[in-house]
Amino acid sequence: METARLRITTWNVNSVRIREEALRRVVREIEPDVLCLQETKVENSRFPYALARDLGFSHIFVDGQKAYHGVAVLSRLPLTGCAAPKWCNVPDCRHQVCFLPGDVELHNVYIPAGGDIPDPEVNPKFRHKLDMLSALAEAFACRRGDGARLVLLGDLNIAPLETDVWNHRALLDVVSHTPIEVEALRRLQESYGFIDAVRAVIPPAVRLYTWWSYRAQDWAKSDRGRRLDHIWLSPALAPALVGAEVHREVRGFDNPSDHVPVTVELDLARVADRAAATVVRQRKEKTCESQ
């Protein structure tokens, strides 16, 4: 019988070029079929393609720029329909969309960190963060109910739950956990009815972090983390969810990123015939175009 299991991992790698050893170990230990990276910090022409191919990823989709941001999808499976949308009239490389076999539409997203001051009137970086979230929400709201098999993942730079930060009260006015951001993230999630795959597996009552500052003397001992990296599924794909993991141990690797990988495992045999979903989606796309 044909295997329908799919392991998809997201990781803010904080420079793909300096992370070769950690990248090799992550792929060896996690064995993702699809590895989505953020903060690659490299132009496409200088991306380490040979390393990616050596790790078994023969399908590589990059959208990078010099020094800042940058996203990449490394895949063992063919990628089709690749696009790198831009938002808010900003040329940053922060979003990729592509299709995996099984009609799975993958969105690799890197939301702006937002700077230090949580006020959009005085801080343009915070304004940009909120604007990109609302622009994405508007785009997905237009498609709501189209039955697509969506995965939206990446560094969303927001920790929405009280248990997603080491101290809820202390972080209420710290960018990444302010009520205005949490509300903006909630609106994006609700725009299409996305399911938080990680919290569907690991209960919200459990403290869970994906990022620890480089500035701590001992990140593991102080454990002042935040859950900034997420994997969401559309309602049509949610029944395929069979597992989710946060790879905390990766923060303890030599020369680590400050973020750790997050993985979901999907079993596409658990979702309905994709031909039916495709028909619904095409009908909905026509509706949106005519508006």
Next chain:
DNA sequence: ATGGTAGGTATCCTA
């Protein structure tokens, strides 16, 4: 309460 580290780039920006 403050400042702490890391990566890329080219001397300071971003996270």
